[in-house]
Amino acid sequence: MSLIFVLGGARSGKSRHAEEIVERLPPPWIYIATAEAYDAEMTERIGLHRARRGEGWQTLDAPHDLPGTLAGLTPGQPVLVDCLTLWLTNRLLAEADLAAECAALVDALGAHDGPVVVVSNETGLGIVPDNALARRFRDAQGRLNQMVAAHADTVIFMVAGLPMKVK
Ligand SMILES: Nc1nc2c(ncn2[C@@H]2O[C@H](COP(=O)(O)OP(=O)(O)OP(=O)(O)O)[C@@H](O)[C@H]2O)c(=O)[nH]1
Numbered sequence: 001m002s003l004i005f006v007l008g009g010a011r012s013g014k015s016r017h018a019e020e021i022v023e024r025l026p027p028p029w030i031y032i033a034t035a036e037a038y039d040a041e042m043t044e045r046i047g048l049h050r051a052r053r054g055e056g057w058q059t060l061d062a063p064h065d066l067p068g069t070l071a072g073l074t075p076g077q078p079v080l081v082d083c084l085t086l087w088l089t090n091r092l093l094a095e096a097d098l099a100a101e102c103a104a105l106v107d108a109l110g111a112h113d114g115p116v117v118v119v120s121n122e123t124g125l126g127i128v129p130d131n132a133l134a135r136r137f138r139d140a141q142g143r144l145n146q147m148v149a150a151h152a153d154t155v156i157f158m159v160a161g162l163p164m165k166v167k
Pocket residue numbers: 008009010011012013014015016032033034035036037045046049050059061082083086
């Protein structure tokens with residue numbers, strides 16, 4: 001098992017970089033998507049991602065049950081999880097026990113018998129949000145990122161499309 005964690009801001013190029021890492025491995029590659037298309041703009045974004053991925057990729061949707069989806073994978077399959085931020089958002093809005101769910105997610109990432117690349121946002125670099133929900137989210141995201149980074153073999157921080165290896 002190898003775990004590679006790719007972090008960055010919005011439009012930092014993290015999805016593309018994560019895809020390139022996985023595409024160096026033998027296909028088929030599993031893409032676990034956590035986004036839900038709530039509006040036309042998000043539908044278009046997702047369409048662009050799907051068009052870019054092309055042959056060799058199989059997409060699984062896991063907006064909520066990410067640990068269960070990971071547990072159901074065939075051993076050895078290279079997998080890309082894109083991204084933890086939307087999964088955490090979905091679970092926060094579902095009023096889940098975030099500490100327990102994040103611990104279960106880290107266990108599931110570690111349990112997959114194959115290469116895993118995980119994408120997440122490095123949030124919290126801006127000003128303190130003015131509402132409690134956003135502050136809660138920011139803190140939960142920071143904690144989850146630390147947990148995944150601690151377990152990862154490699155951590156890459158994307159800056160303006162450029163990968164910076166931090167672990
Ligand atoms: N449901 C679904 N979501 C997808 C699919 N492909 C990509 N996505 C989602 O698209 C999201 C990323 O989209 P963007 O907003 O373009 O990425 P970004 O994080 O702003 O930018 P980058 O740092 O450049 O990757 C991820 O959360 C994915 O889950 C898919 O096939 N189905």
